[in-house]
Amino acid sequence: EIVMTQSPATLSVSPGDRATLSCRAIQSLSSNLAWYQQKPGQAPRLLIYGASTRATGIPARFSGSGSGTEFTLTISSLQSEDFAVYYCQQYNNWPLTFGGGTKVEIK
Amino acid sequence: EVQLVESGGALVQPGGSLRLSCAASGFTFSNYAMTWVRQAPGKGLEWVSAVIGSGTTTYYADSVKGRFTISRDNSKNTLYLQMNSLRAEDTAVYYCAKRTLGDYYFDCWGQGTLVTVSS
Numbered sequence A: 001e002i003v004m005t006q007s008p009a010t011l012s013v014s015p016g017d018r019a020t021l022s023c024r025a026i027q028s029l030s031s032n033l034a035w036y037q038q039k040p041g042q043a044p045r046l047l048i049y050g051a052s053t054r055a056t057g058i059p060a061r062f063s064g065s066g067s068g069t070e071f072t073l074t075i076s077s078l079q080s081e082d083f084a085v086y087y088c089q090q091y092n093n094w095p096l097t098f099g100g101g102t103k104v105e106i107k
Numbered sequence B: 001e002v003q004l005v006e007s008g009g010a011l012v013q014p015g016g017s018l019r020l021s022c023a024a025s026g027f028t029f030s031n032y033a034m035t036w037v038r039q040a041p042g043k044g045l046e047w048v049s050a051v052i053g054s055g056t057t058t059y060y061a062d063s064v065k066g067r068f069t070i071s072r073d074n075s076k077n078t079l080y081l082q083m084n085s086l087r088a089e090d091t092a093v094y095y096c097a098k099r100t101l102g103d104y105y106f107d108c109w110g111q112g113t114l115v116t117v118s119s
Helices: none
Strands: A004-007 A010-013 A019-025 A033-038 A045-049 A062-067 A070-075 A085-090 A102-106 B003-007 B018-025 B034-039 B045-051 B058-060 B068-073 B078-083 B092-099 B106-109 B113-117
Touching: A004 A085, A010 A019, A019 A033, A019 A085, A019 A102, A033 A062, A045 A062, A045 B106, A070 A085, A085 B045, B003 B092, B003 B106, B018 B034, B018 B092, B018 B113, B034 B078, B034 B106, B045 B068, B045 B078, B045 B092, B058 B068, B078 B092
Parallel strands: A010 A102
Antiparallel strands: A004 A019, A019 A070, A033 A045, A033 A085, A062 A070, A085 A102, B003 B018, B018 B078, B034 B045, B034 B092, B045 B058, B068 B078, B092 B106, B092 B113
């Protein structure tokens, strides 16, 4: 099983600032990584797939980068609606696995 | 509009069984693999199981293998999860989600159904 490690667990950011979230895998995923956003009481929403491709309707302030074992989700200028928990998910190998999540909170 | 609606969640005793359903609409259901993902209270996401569009190939997390069975009825546009030998650690919100045509990432999710395993 590919273990996915996200850091930090919690990120305190002021509105308008940049947020950088990390996701690390124990073995290479190529670019087979997705990012999701989840707000309290809601289902996850797909943000990024293929490590760097934005899903339909996702604002350009969200960007993904990386390949292999190291991946990053960047939110360039945090808006109020961006405060949420973010998960990475690998789909390079079975079983599919998620990271433990990064909570982005208001500083 | 693509829509997924889960149902069947309930309070069940340890060792009991439950069947979850996920009714799909707004897309050609048989063309897409589907999955179940769960989230224990206050915890992260855990992938549970997946099934391809035809229903002939299934995948399971080790934590549920041998106890849970995923299936689908393409004539009814419905995905199922039969859960047997339930344990306290199976307590979670269970989401169904639709795979994209690209690969096993998920572009549409239901709102979830709560399964509580407790005596």
